[in-house]
Amino acid sequence: MQIHIQAQGGVPIYLQVMQQIKYLVASGRLEPGDELPSIRSLAEQLIVNPNTIARAYRELETQGVVEKRRTAGTFVADSGSPLARKERLKLLKERIDQLLTEAYQMGFELDEVMKLVEQSSLISQQPKKGPSSHE
Amino acid sequence: MSDFVIDIQHLGRSFGKTEALQDVSLQVPRGGVFGLIGSNGAGKTTLIKHILGSHYAQRGWVKVFGLDPVAEPVKVLGRIGYMSEDRDVPSWMRIGELIDFTRTFYPAWDSGYATELTSVFELDVKQKIRDLSRGQTARVCLLLALSHRPELLVLDEPSSGLDPVIRRDILTAIVRTTTDEGRTVLFSSHLLDEVERLADRVAILHQGRILLDQKLEDIYESYHRVTLRFDRSSSVAPALEGSLHSDGNGNEWTYVYRGQKGQLLAASSQLNATVVAELPLSLDDIFVCNIQGH
Numbered sequence: 001m002q003i004h005i006q007a008q009g010g011v012p013i014y015l016q017v018m019q020q021i022k023y024l025v026a027s028g029r030l031e032p033g034d035e036l037p038s039i040r041s042l043a044e045q046l047i048v049n050p051n052t053i054a055r056a057y058r059e060l061e062t063q064g065v066v067e068k069r070r071t072a073g074t075f076v077a078d079s080g081s082p083l084a085r086k087e088r089l090k091l092l093k094e095r096i097d098q099l100l101t102e103a104y105q106m107g108f109e110l111d112e113v114m115k116l117v118e119q120s121s122l123i124s125q126q127p128k129k130g131p132s133s134h135e
Numbered sequence: 136m137s138d139f140v141i142d143i144q145h146l147g148r149s150f151g152k153t154e155a156l157q158d159v160s161l162q163v164p165r166g167g168v169f170g171l172i173g174s175n176g177a178g179k180t181t182l183i184k185h186i187l188g189s190h191y192a193q194r195g196w197v198k199v200f201g202l203d204p205v206a207e208p209v210k211v212l213g214r215i216g217y218m219s220e221d222r223d224v225p226s227w228m229r230i231g232e233l234i235d236f237t238r239t240f241y242p243a244w245d246s247g248y249a250t251e252l253t254s255v256f257e258l259d260v261k262q263k264i265r266d267l268s269r270g271q272t273a274r275v276c277l278l279l280a281l282s283h284r285p286e287l288l289v290l291d292e293p294s295s296g297l298d299p300v301i302r303r304d305i306l307t308a309i310v311r312t313t314t315d316e317g318r319t320v321l322f323s324s325h326l327l328d329e330v331e332r333l334a335d336r337v338a339i340l341h342q343g344r345i346l347l348d349q350k351l352e353d354i355y356e357s358y359h360r361v362t363l364r365f366d367r368s369s370s371v372a373p374a375l376e377g378s379l380h381s382d383g384n385g386n387e388w389t390y391v392y393r394g395q396k397g398q399l400l401a402a403s404s405q406l407n408a409t410v411v412a413e414l415p416l417s418l419d420d421i422f423v424c425n426i427q428g429h
Contacts, residue, residue, distance in 0.1 A: 014352075046332075049333050
């Protein structure tokens with residue numbers, strides 16, 4: 001599991017960890033039943049406070065993305081797939097909202113934006129993979 | 136036993152006419168990482184020296200593990216691992232001699248752990264301190280601070296002037312120390328990205344005074360930065376109650392605001408302004424705002 005943390009970005013670290021794990025689940029790079037690293041080892045790997053990782057895991061558990069199994073550890077929840085679609089939509093919608101806001105601020109109309117999106121999709125059929133950095 | 140490993144109340148200290156610390160009250164809870172931040176000359180080292188009992192409190196008092204570190208240095212220092220900013224160790228000693236020498240002061244010294252750290256840090260016990268690089272010296276100091284598995288680890292600017300590899304060793308040591316139940320770390324730094332990564336709680340010391348002392352997660356929630364658009368253009372920022380800093384021109388102004396988000400929104404709508412952008416604040420931004428306000 002690859003997670004990258006940026007301090008000084010203004011996004012709290014526990015949120016960065018949550019967003020990236022959600023993205024990994026949404027994109028299928030983490031599958032239901034996959035085990036997440038222990039709090040301690042992820043904290044050491046990312047060099048962040050263990051409480052921060054614990055908080056991220058706790059909130060992911062509340063949201064149903066992961067589940068704690070007694071004594072065993074933390075795993076991606078079995079309900080991962082329907083939720084993954086919801087998460088995928090949510091991530092995409094956030095990007096679209098941001099794109100539209102910027103487009104309107106620069107004075108573009110919706111049909112112009114649509115045309116640009118179509119053109120871009122012809123050039124790159126495959127969407128690029130990369131962790132979301134926006135909430 | 137008190138829940139505070141360090142309890143400082145109304146501490147004051149002057150050197151000649153300079154007031155190095157003024158009415159400093161600070162409580163470091165047991166377990167977790169406490170980050171002390173401040174510019175050079177803010178009083179961080181002076182404060183740490185009071186915790187170690189090398190300075191007595193001229194005003195107020197200092198308790199560490201519930202004890203006065205000046206009156207009971209053996210009981211207090213035996214439970215603290217300390218790494219000083221200047222990392223002063225006797226240059227004529229060999230690493231092995233320094234380890235043996237230091238061990239005699241600590242009943243809880245764990246020789247196995249010291250040996251393990253020697254190899255993890257790639258240190259040669261036969262080498263003399265004077266022949267070591269800055270980074271190797273820092274590793275020796277870290278080894279000496281950790282090998283008795285102290286209840287409280289105090290690091291004064293632990294990574295200043297060090298390369299990223301050694302910085303990583305030091306920061307990893309902080310993470311490891313806190314994953315052990317109940318152990319506490321106090322570290323001072325002006326490198327705010329490491330404070331942001333590691334601290335549970337942060338205090339800002341500026342010109343000998345504590346300006347802020349909060350849990351890191353609460354700090355993020357109590358500061359906001361928004362760009363407001365006003366229906367009229369003006370040459371100075373329209374006054375917004377609670378704002379610490381403003382910047383902009385015409386009808387768009389960006390404010391840094393301390394307080395609840397709801398109050399900020401209410402205050403903006405009273406000024407007939409709409410929020411056009413919201414930018415997260417880093418610890419760096421929050422630090423600068425606090426310093427500039429004084």
